[in-house]
Amino acid sequence: MTYRQRLSLFIFIDSCIIFSSILVSRLLVTSEVNAPVLPLAVTVTGILVSHLFFAYKLKLYRKAWEYASIGELILILKTVTYSLLTTVGLHLLFFQMVYPRAVAVIWMMNLLIIGGSRFIWRIYRDNYLLQPKTNKRTLIIGAGAAGTMVARQLQNNRETDLLPVAFIDDSPKKQRLDIFGIPVVGGVDQIQKYVDKLDVENIIIAIPSLSRKGVQNIFKECAKTNAKTQILPMLEDLVTGKVSVTQFRDVKVEDLLGRDPVDLDIDQISGYVSGKVILVTGAGGSIGSEISRQIVKFKPRQLILLGHGENSIHAIEMELREIYSGMNIDIRTEIADIQDDQKIMDIFSSYRPDVVYHAAAHKHVPLMERNPEEAVKNNVIGTFNVAKAASWSNAGRFVMISSDKAVNPTSVMGATKRLAEIIIQNMNKVSETKFVAVRFGNVLGSRGSVIPIFTKQIEKGGPVKVTHPDMVRFFMTIPEASSLVIQAGALTKGGEIFVLDMGEPVKIVDLAQNLIKLSGNSVDEIGVEFTGIRPGEKLYEELLKDEEVEREQVYPKIHLGRATDMVMDDIEDMIDNYHDLDKHMLREQLLSLANNEGLPRPGSPVSITS
Numbered sequence: 001m002t003y004r005q006r007l008s009l010f011i012f013i014d015s016c017i018i019f020s021s022i023l024v025s026r027l028l029v030t031s032e033v034n035a036p037v038l039p040l041a042v043t044v045t046g047i048l049v050s051h052l053f054f055a056y057k058l059k060l061y062r063k064a065w066e067y068a069s070i071g072e073l074i075l076i077l078k079t080v081t082y083s084l085l086t087t088v089g090l091h092l093l094f095f096q097m098v099y100p101r102a103v104a105v106i107w108m109m110n111l112l113i114i115g116g117s118r119f120i121w122r123i124y125r126d127n128y129l130l131q132p133k134t135n136k137r138t139l140i141i142g143a144g145a146a147g148t149m150v151a152r153q154l155q156n157n158r159e160t161d162l163l164p165v166a167f168i169d170d171s172p173k174k175q176r177l178d179i180f181g182i183p184v185v186g187g188v189d190q191i192q193k194y195v196d197k198l199d200v201e202n203i204i205i206a207i208p209s210l211s212r213k214g215v216q217n218i219f220k221e222c223a224k225t226n227a228k229t230q231i232l233p234m235l236e237d238l239v240t241g242k243v244s245v246t247q248f249r250d251v252k253v254e255d256l257l258g259r260d261p262v263d264l265d266i267d268q269i270s271g272y273v274s275g276k277v278i279l280v281t282g283a284g285g286s287i288g289s290e291i292s293r294q295i296v297k298f299k300p301r302q303l304i305l306l307g308h309g310e311n312s313i314h315a316i317e318m319e320l321r322e323i324y325s326g327m328n329i330d331i332r333t334e335i336a337d338i339q340d341d342q343k344i345m346d347i348f349s350s351y352r353p354d355v356v357y358h359a360a361a362h363k364h365v366p367l368m369e370r371n372p373e374e375a376v377k378n379n380v381i382g383t384f385n386v387a388k389a390a391s392w393s394n395a396g397r398f399v400m401i402s403s404d405k406a407v408n409p410t411s412v413m414g415a416t417k418r419l420a421e422i423i424i425q426n427m428n429k430v431s432e433t434k435f436v437a438v439r440f441g442n443v444l445g446s447r448g449s450v451i452p453i454f455t456k457q458i459e460k461g462g463p464v465k466v467t468h469p470d471m472v473r474f475f476m477t478i479p480e481a482s483s484l485v486i487q488a489g490a491l492t493k494g495g496e497i498f499v500l501d502m503g504e505p506v507k508i509v510d511l512a513q514n515l516i517k518l519s520g521n522s523v524d525e526i527g528v529e530f531t532g533i534r535p536g537e538k539l540y541e542e543l544l545k546d547e548e549v550e551r552e553q554v555y556p557k558i559h560l561g562r563a564t565d566m567v568m569d570d571i572e573d574m575i576d577n578y579h580d581l582d583k584h585m586l587r588e589q590l591l592s593l594a595n596n597e598g599l600p601r602p603g604s605p606v607s608i609t610s
Contacts, residue, residue, distance in 0.1 A: 011052065013117055018048050021109035025102040046087035047106070054079045073115060080110045135163040138202040139195060139227070141218060143169035143177075143184045146232055147206035151180050165198050188221055195225040204248055205231040219251055223517050251518055264483055265555075268490040270298050272355060272397060279304040279353035281338060281386055282360030284312025286443060287401055290482040291357050296320055302330040304351050307360070308337050338382035341389075348389035355489065356390045358383065358400040361417070365405070366534050368413040372586045376578050379416035384423050384575070391431035399489040400424050402439040402497070408595065412587055415594035419571055425495055426568045434494035438485045439561070443478045454512055458519050462526035464512045467533050472505040488558055497561035501553070 022043055054060075058075050084107050091098050138154070140147050151164045167184040168191055169175065174184045185194050194200065203222050205215065215231070222229040230248040278295055282288035283305035289312070292305060303320075307313040317333050332351070336343045338360050361379050362368055368375040383400065390398045402421055405414030421437045428435035442450075457464045481500065488498040509528060516526045554560045574589055581589065 014051060014055070014114060015048055017113045017117070018051060018110060019044060021106045021113070022047065024109060025105040043087060043091070046090045047083050047110075050083035050086040051079060051110075054082045073119075076115045077111060080107060080114065084110070136161050136201045137165045137199055138162040138204060139166055139168060139191070139198070139200045140164055140182075141168045141188070141191070141203065141205045142207040142210075143167040143171070143174045143179060144207065146208050148179050150204060150206045150232065151182055155180060162202055162204075165200065166194055168194070188218055191218075191221040192224045195227050200225070200227050203227045203229045205229065205251070208232050215251070219514075223514070226522070229518075264487050265490065269486055272490055273298040273300055273486070275299070275301050276354035276396075277302045277304070277351055278355050278357070279306060279347075279351060280357045280359060281306045282358070282401075283307045284309050284316055285359055286478055287482055287485070288357070288359035289316045290478045291359060291485060292316055292320065294479070294482055294486055295357075296324050296327070296329060296331075299327060300329060302332065302351065304332045304334060304347070304353060306334045306336055306338075306347065308335070310335050338386055339377045341385040344385045344389045345392070348393040348395075352393050352395075353390070354396045356386065356395050356398045357485070357489070358386050358398065360386075361401065361420075363403070363413060365411045365413045368416070369411060369534075369587070370583075372412040372583055372590060373578060375412045375416045376575070376586070376590070379413070380419050380423070380571070381575060383420040387424050387427045387435065390435075391427055391433045395433050397489055397492060398424065398427075398433050398435045399485060399492070400435070400437045401485065402437045404439060404441040406439060406594070409591060412590055415587075415590035418594035419590070421497060422571060423568070425497075428495040434492050436488065436492035436494065437497045438488045438500065439497055440476055440481050440484075440500035442473050442475050443481050450508065450511070451515070454515050455519075458516055458521065458526055462516075462521075463529040464516060464526060465529050465531050466509050466512050467531055469507075469509050469530055471508045471533070473508060475506055475511075476500065484558060487555060491554055491558065498554070499559040499561050501557040501559060 058079055060075050060079055084103060088098055088103060140150055147167060147169070151167070154160055154162050154164050164182050167174070167179060167182055168186060168188060169184050170187040175186060177184050185198075191203070195203070203225070205218055205222075207214070210218075219229060229251050231251050232248060273295060278300045280288050280292050280295070280303070283292050284307040288307070292303065293316075296303060305313055305317055305320075313333050313335060317331060320331055334347050336347060338344060360382060362375050387398060387400075400420060403414065403417045405411060406418035406421055407414075409415040409418050421439075424435040424437055427433070454464050484500050488500075491498070512528055513523050516523050516528075519526075570593055574593060578586055578589075
């Protein structure tokens with residue numbers, strides 16, 4: 001139906017209703033059906049013309065009545081009232097008389113019948129046209145503004161197959177109330193009860209401002225059921241219009257393990273990044289690429305993306321150029337191996353970076369156990385090369401990404417990261433450059449993370465393979481770790497080991513079980529298999545040795561470790577001679593050095609290859 005056809009229909013309906021209400025009022029109130037024609041004509045003409053006038057002014061005929069609500073009802077009230085008051089004024093002006101009871105009857109009939117004629121389409125649409133084809137009974141957690149909006153959208157959305165049947169809310173003031181005909185049945189602790197009682201198939205967490213801890217607590221209760229759990233997008237995405245209120249997403253493992261973001265000191269970071277030349281090694285990796293994304297927001301003069309893998313460097317370059325095309329930032333790329341000291345020196349000579357973020361490293365524990373010489377080349381010699389080049393070119397700051405595995409290391413990877421820490425701490429003593437290491441645990445979503453491994457195992461039908469039922473790890477999201485690394489660079493005075501607060505350790509078996517549930521499967525269907533601890537692995541990771549701990553935070557989620565004195569002589573000896581050692585002896589030397597025991601002395605079992 002076109003707008004003109006629709007307008008004509010509404011005018012005809014309203015005219016009939018107005019005329020009928022006047023006749024009924026005369027019949028019921030005045031009993032003067034054969035009264036003089038002039039007053040009746042004035043009444044009909046006055047109400048009808050004034051009704052059409054006010055309906056036009058208030059845009060009553062432009063409303064989509066299939067979505068009518070209280071706002072539209074108020075417009076009908078205003079139009080009926082204003083038109084009747086205008087007609088009463090005409091009667092008083094020309095005839096000096098009014099029938100109050102007639103006025104009341106006309107007002108009530110016009111309001112009820114005109115309002116009813118509009119809302120009957122809304123009622124018909126809601127109750128017949130919009131019934132979903134398949135009703136997935138849905139429990140909405142949160143009866144606040146977002147939750148009620150979700151419920152209303154689901155009721156009005158013809159395309160959805162979700163049928164809201166109940167709200168869950170911890171507020172006693174809301175419990176036992178009905179919202180849009182949907183009851184608020186209880187608190188979060190009763191989720192399992194009402195999922196079973198109401199045959200719920202789908203759960204929507206509709207509290208966009210909910211903290212990470214809040215999501216974790218709610219999901220624990222949801223995980224006790226077989227219902228699929230989804231979550232409303234973040235509040236800022238809803239406000240900015242990036243997503244709509246019905247674009248639910250699955251709960252991710254980041255929601256369960258991540259923490260609430262920390263506020264960064266923008267002024268402090270801008271002071272050492274904005275307008276400067278920034279170089280990121282390992283810029284194609286998980287942490288290096290995220291550091292690059294966040295650094296660009298602070299508008300450096302030049303950003304050098306250095307990496308060994310051409311595809312990953314090309315990908316981050318294209319991403320940054322596309323997103324920040326309007327910003328006057330000179331983005332350069334360098335394909336280089338940090339083991340090549342001459343190439344690294346040439347790069348630093350060309351760009352003279354003000355700040356260096358050193359994220360390039362080998363991080364895979366079992367692989368480095370089998371290839372300790374490669375761990376030495378990349379993590380120790382490579383770090384030494386980049387640190388010397390930074391010092392030679394008078395860089396202002398050098399921030400190295402370290403690992404919790406550098407504490408009391410039992411693996412080659414951890415040992416080489418600890419030696420890299422020692423190298424930059426010693427470099428800080430002899431250089432004008434401020435050298436600092438930032439130590440943290442596992443990051444969610446990185447290439448070496450267990451998350452993608454577990455996900456692939458679940459997709460294949462299981463089982464999910466976990467090394468040990470008691471193994472625990474610290475986890476942090478990539479954006480959070482990267483932002484805290486950048487903040488730590490602003491805090492450094494030189495020579496520190498900053499340790500990021502990783503929160504509570506997570507049992508790997510619990511992580512595996514949560515991933516299974518998030519995938520829509522049951523733990524019994526997929527299964528969990530324990531394979532045994534691999535070489536170099538520990539059950540528990542540490543972030544600081546006892547003698548390194550500073551209890552006070554220097555910034556929210558950033559601790560300062562006490563520096564321990566270490567000499568470089570033995571490390572340099574190992575670097576000079578590592579290629580002459582077999583894998584076993586090299587591993588022993590690395591662990592001995594990293595645990596501050598020095599190189600094995602004459603008489604200790606050593607095997608040297610020819």
